[in-house]
Amino acid sequence: MIRLVDVCKEYNNGTKAIKGLNLKIEDGEFAFLVGPSGSGKSTIIKLLTAEEFATQGRVMVNGYNLNTIKHWQIPKMRRTLGVIFQDFRLIDKKTVWGNLEFAMRIIGATNREMNKRIPYVLDLVGLSDKANVRPTEMSGGEQQRVAIARALVNNPQMIIADEPTGNLDPQRSLEIMTLLERINSMGTTMLVVTHERELVNRFSKRVVTIQNGELISDEQGGYYKL
Amino acid sequence: MKRRRLNLGYFISEGFHSIFSHGLMSFAAVCMIVACLIIMGSFALLAANADKMMSQLESENVFYAYIDESYTDEQIAALEKQVKSIDNVASVDFVSREEAKQEYLDGQTNELYVNMPDEVFRDRLVIHVYDLEKFAQTVDQVSALEGVADHRAEQDLTDAFITVRNVATAVAGILIAILAAISLFIIANTVRLAAFARREEIAIMKMCGASDGFIRWPFVIEGILLGLVGAVVAFFIQWGIYAGVYEAVMSSSASTIIIPVTFGSIWYWVLGIFALAGILIGMCGSGFAIRRFLRV
Ligand SMILES: Nc1ncnc2c1ncn2[C@@H]1O[C@H](COP(=O)(O)OP(=O)(O)OP(=O)(O)O)[C@@H](O)[C@H]1O
Numbered sequence: 001m002i003r004l005v006d007v008c009k010e011y012n013n014g015t016k017a018i019k020g021l022n023l024k025i026e027d028g029e030f031a032f033l034v035g036p037s038g039s040g041k042s043t044i045i046k047l048l049t050a051e052e053f054a055t056q057g058r059v060m061v062n063g064y065n066l067n068t069i070k071h072w073q074i075p076k077m078r079r080t081l082g083v084i085f086q087d088f089r090l091i092d093k094k095t096v097w098g099n100l101e102f103a104m105r106i107i108g109a110t111n112r113e114m115n116k117r118i119p120y121v122l123d124l125v126g127l128s129d130k131a132n133v134r135p136t137e138m139s140g141g142e143q144q145r146v147a148i149a150r151a152l153v154n155n156p157q158m159i160i161a162d163e164p165t166g167n168l169d170p171q172r173s174l175e176i177m178t179l180l181e182r183i184n185s186m187g188t189t190m191l192v193v194t195h196e197r198e199l200v201n202r203f204s205k206r207v208v209t210i211q212n213g214e215l216i217s218d219e220q221g222g223y224y225k226l
Numbered sequence: 227m228k229r230r231r232l233n234l235g236y237f238i239s240e241g242f243h244s245i246f247s248h249g250l251m252s253f254a255a256v257c258m259i260v261a262c263l264i265i266m267g268s269f270a271l272l273a274a275n276a277d278k279m280m281s282q283l284e285s286e287n288v289f290y291a292y293i294d295e296s297y298t299d300e301q302i303a304a305l306e307k308q309v310k311s312i313d314n315v316a317s318v319d320f321v322s323r324e325e326a327k328q329e330y331l332d333g334q335t336n337e338l339y340v341n342m343p344d345e346v347f348r349d350r351l352v353i354h355v356y357d358l359e360k361f362a363q364t365v366d367q368v369s370a371l372e373g374v375a376d377h378r379a380e381q382d383l384t385d386a387f388i389t390v391r392n393v394a395t396a397v398a399g400i401l402i403a404i405l406a407a408i409s410l411f412i413i414a415n416t417v418r419l420a421a422f423a424r425r426e427e428i429a430i431m432k433m434c435g436a437s438d439g440f441i442r443w444p445f446v447i448e449g450i451l452l453g454l455v456g457a458v459v460a461f462f463i464q465w466g467i468y469a470g471v472y473e474a475v476m477s478s479s480a481s482t483i484i485i486p487v488t489f490g491s492i493w494y495w496v497l498g499i500f501a502l503a504g505i506l507i508g509m510c511g512s513g514f515a516i517r518r519f520l521r522v
């Protein structure tokens with residue numbers, strides 16, 4: 001669940017990245033967030049993960065009010081989110097299994113829970129046979145699927161993906177997006193940032209378009225505007 | 227809410243791993259801690275010895291009045307009476323130069339001392355007092371008497387030991403502050419280096435919802451380990467130094483007035499304080515270093 005009410009974000013250097021944005025995303029929804037480069041998409045993601053804070057307006061994520069959240073509550077809030085980036089952000093010296101184990105260890109999972117959960121998510125992303133491989137020995141598409149598995153492994157309410165297909169060819173991109181759609185159909189809220197017009201238009205999903213830090217359209221089953 | 231699992235094994239193995247991946251920096255950090263602790267320890271041991279000597283002297287309440295060489299036995303007897311009549315004097319004993327020499331020699335085996343000429347020793351009155359508070363006053367009264375050539379009040383020694391203790395404490399305080407600051411700085415930099423090398427991992431941890439504590443622990447343990455290693459190394463070096471000084475003091479003439487504390491009777495204090503100081507420096511240094519990496 002996401003609520004942005006009259007949100008403004010001005011960076012310390014004076015850049016006004018978000019200018020009075022209103023956005024509601026309900027539990028279980030799938031939404032694309034599109035817009036040209038520099039329009040403020042990544043800034044919105046950072047506001048949602050409490051990496052940055054709004055200079056004006058209210059931000060709510062999965063029941064946490066990020067305007068008033070205490071520092072020690074931020075980790076708790078982040079555990080309700082799975083985040084995926086264009087550059088995967090895997091730990092290269094750890095195997096696929098090691099990466100997932102690492103994510104679970106952080107939230108204090110037991111070995112039993114790990115041994116049960118990790119094979120399940122690896123199967124979900126289609127990497128059951130790659131558990132002992134290191135990210136450096138994998139293709140981009142495979143690495144992104146590891147990142148998706150890691151985002152999923154702690155069973156978050158919502159997954160936020162910032163250009164998850166930015167480094168992939170069209171075929172891999174389609175596979176990843178299909179995987180995200182499947183995960184969404186199992187109940188996880190999905191917010192996907194992208195500027196791949198073709199891809200967005202292939203899926204009949206909600207499309208939120210922003211430009212210059214402002215919302216310019218928000219349509220269910222919509223197409224990439226601009 | 228999921229059940230919490232203690233990740234102690236993880237923290238410790240990460241801490242160890244980190245130390246060895248920055249070997250040179252870790253080595254420098256340990257060396258600084260060792261230097262800091264040894265200087266601290268040396269002054270503390272000096273102060274402890276001065277303290278011991280002082281309380282020993284105080285418990286004796288005694289001083290010597292040396293008698294004019296030309297005095298006859300009768301004159302000495304008269305002087306003894308005079309001294310005895312002073313209020314604060316508890317007892318007076320005459321010790322001839324031969325007796326004094328014998329007493330001195332009893333504690334000596336060295337040739338050099340055995341062959342000391344008689345002239346070095348003098349006839350004396352050994353005077354015990356009741357009230358240590360009036361010690362100086364009593365010494366003055368006795369030395370004002372005709373026939374008392376000189377005195378050796380242990381008060382002077384007591385004063386000397388007080389000075390030694392105070393100076394040692396002050397110098398130690400300043401040096402410890404400076405060295406502790408340098409040690410802290412070096413440990414902080416070692417840990418900062420470790421944290422910097424793993425900044426991407428830290429970013430991933432934050433993204434996955436790791437608490438500050440979870441991220442901090444491996445680095446704090448790294449700092450504590452560095453501090454502990456430094457403490458143990460410093461302990462053994464300190465032991466060596468102290469044993470050397472002890473030997474030197476005992477085999478010199480200084481041993482007539484100074485009997486140092488043996489290391490065996492205080493080693494656990496030294497080790498305990500070193501370990502505590504090492505852990506504290508390590509903890510503070512790493513805690514300080516990691517703060518910047520925890521922001522968001
Ligand atoms: N840390 C920062 N400090 C200052 N300005 C920033 C910072 N991050 C982003 N900006 C600015 O804010 C604006 C929005 O940036 P943002 O990264 O949100 O765009 P974006 O929509 O994600 O673009 P892209 O599609 O290229 O990733 C840009 O003008 C950018 O220069």
Ligand SMILES: [Mg+2]
Pocket residue numbers: 041042043162
């Ligand atoms: Mg971006």
